[in-house]
Amino acid sequence: MDTVIFLPTISTLPILASKLMRRRTFVMAAQDVTIHFAKKSVKESILSIFLKILKRLTFLFTDKIIIESQNVIKSLGLRVWKDKIVIAPIYVDI
Numbered sequence: 001m002d003t004v005i006f007l008p009t010i011s012t013l014p015i016l017a018s019k020l021m022r023r024r025t026f027v028m029a030a031q032d033v034t035i036h037f038a039k040k041s042v043k044e045s046i047l048s049i050f051l052k053i054l055k056r057l058t059f060l061f062t063d064k065i066i067i068e069s070q071n072v073i074k075s076l077g078l079r080v081w082k083d084k085i086v087i088a089p090i091y092v093d094i
Contacts, residue, residue, distance in 0.1 A: 005066075012057045019061055026064045026086075029076055059084070 005026045006014060018025045059065060065084045067073065078085060 010051060010054045010058055012054045012061070015058055015061050025062045026066055027058060027062045028066045029072060029078065030068065
């Protein structure tokens, strides 16, 4: 069985398409994109709510959520998905 890894956190439609093709899916969760739109204007608040829904759907349908550290669980509110979380430290050696 093939595996598909998605880097953007909000990849709901590609993940659903991959699931229909019976592929395993992983999401790399690094930052919360919804915080950039929070409480700036009504239009941006609506966009923030929409992005939060897409993010939850993404985490619901993916097989594994890859994070870099335990701190990401708290900062992104991933406790709900604790059974899907895999901690994989990513280092850059320069």
